[in-house]
Amino acid sequence: MKAVVLHEYGGPDKLKWEDVDDPKIGENDLLVRLSASSVNPVDYKMRSGAAKERFPVEFPGIIGRDVSGIVREVGSKVTGFEPGDKVMALANHTYAELVVVPAAEAAHVPEGLDVVEAAALPLVTLTGERLITLGTKIQAGQTVLVAGATGGVGRSAVWTAKKAGATVIAGVRKKQLKEAAEIGADEVLALDDDEAMEKLGFIDAVADAVGGETAEMLIGKVKQGGIFASVVGLPSNAKMHPTVHVELVRAKPDVAALETLAADVLAGKFKIPIDRMIPLEDAGEGQAAAEKGGIGKVLLVG
Known part of the structure; x- marks a missing residue:
């Protein structure tokens, strides 16, 4: 071959x-x-x-x-x-x-x-699904911010969190606001807009697919006892936020989850x-x- x-x-x-x-x-x-x-x-x-x-x-x-x-x-x-x-x-x-x-x-x-x-x-949908279900463990009625929401992992995380009944904030760059408005989140937030970030209150969880300085900023927005979950590595300042639970998530094969996610894509629930x-x-x-x-x-x- x-x-x-x-x-x-x-x-x-x-x-x-x-x-x-x-x-x-x-x-x-x-x-x-x-x-x-x-x-x-x-x-x-x-x-x-x-x-x-x-x-x-x-x-x-x-x-x-x-x-x-x-x-x-x-x-x-x-x-x-x-x-x-x-x-x-x-x-x-x-x-x-x-x-x-x-x-x-x-x-x-x-x-x-x-x-x-x-x-x-396979990789992006299973990663996004695990970021929510195993990482943030978000519950119905809670609020989660998905950083990098317009990427494949982010879109999958947004959809999984919505299915769980959560309020979802799509965190993106300013230039992605229009695109992010079409992915089904409840709110859209420009992570590179200092004024918008200052207005963001404490939230239950962050699902991070960005990392770096963005992650270091967002962990400070998680309420005490909340969860910061990431697929790209934990923020370097995680130890400065001892009341926040941190979770590092990796994709693994999951046939049932993949078949469900593929059916959702086919049905036009997300893409x-x-x-x-x-x-x-x-x-x-x-x-x-x-x-x-x-x-x-x-x-x-x-």
């Missing part, structure tokens, strides 16, 4: 389109013919070496976390899947024409959802914008575009 292979850490040009051996499946796995993968921040951080402490690459390596495609082979102990099924998953080594996915971590693509577009969903679709072999170009920020999902089509 063909795959995008990384031989050393570096820039987007280090991603090489090469021939590699077909992967072998185990008795509990699926072999999936890739329809698409997508570009996530963790992908280009793995490529550059910025994430090597948490996600080291064994060279030569294949990176990528999202996959959607068609089942080609089914392991001997697998039930519920057969060749030809359309599936999606949060997996590993997905920048390749063939991807091995544990059957227990594969979700069926709902009828009516394009199998290529399904590749935009993950797709900026462009490019061939898998041009993954370096796709990562370069995504790394600049300010765009929707980049899909790598196999």
Whole structure:
């Protein structure tokens, strides 16, 4: 098969389109013919070496976390899947024409959802869902501010919090206010507007997908006993707010949650914008575009 292979850490040009051996499946796995993968921040951080402490690459390596495609082979102990099924998953080594996915971590693509577009969903929707359910643990009637609300993780967090019955404030930059007004939050707040931030009272929780100075500012807006949850690392001043509970959240495969979120996307309850679709072999170009920020999902089509 063909795959995008990384031989050393570096820039987007280090991603090489090469021939590699077909992967072998185990008795509990699926072999999936890739329809698409997508570009996530963790992908280009793995490529550059910025994430090597948490996600080291064994060279030569294949990176990528999202996959959607068609089942080609089914392991001997697998039930519920057969060749030809359309599936999606949060997996590993997905920048390749063939991807091995544990059957227990594969979700069926709902009828009516394009199998290529399904590749935009696994990592960001599961991360946003966990940021709310496991991170903030927000309850009906409480108020949560989602920082980075127009991104894929943020949109998923906003929708999950609304489903829980919370009041949701979408925290964005001034230039994103118009876009944020369309994602279903109860309020929209410019995090880079000092006057607007001064007017923000204490809230029950923050769901952070931004980090940095923004996170350091927002933790001070959480009431005593409230929760600051993040997917990008805890604020450096967290110890200065001992009455605030802090939670660091990471995405993990969750078939039931992914299938529910995909059904919600199909029903138009929320969306993950797709900026462009490019061939898998041009993954370096796709990562370069995504790394600049300010765009929707980049899909790598196999």
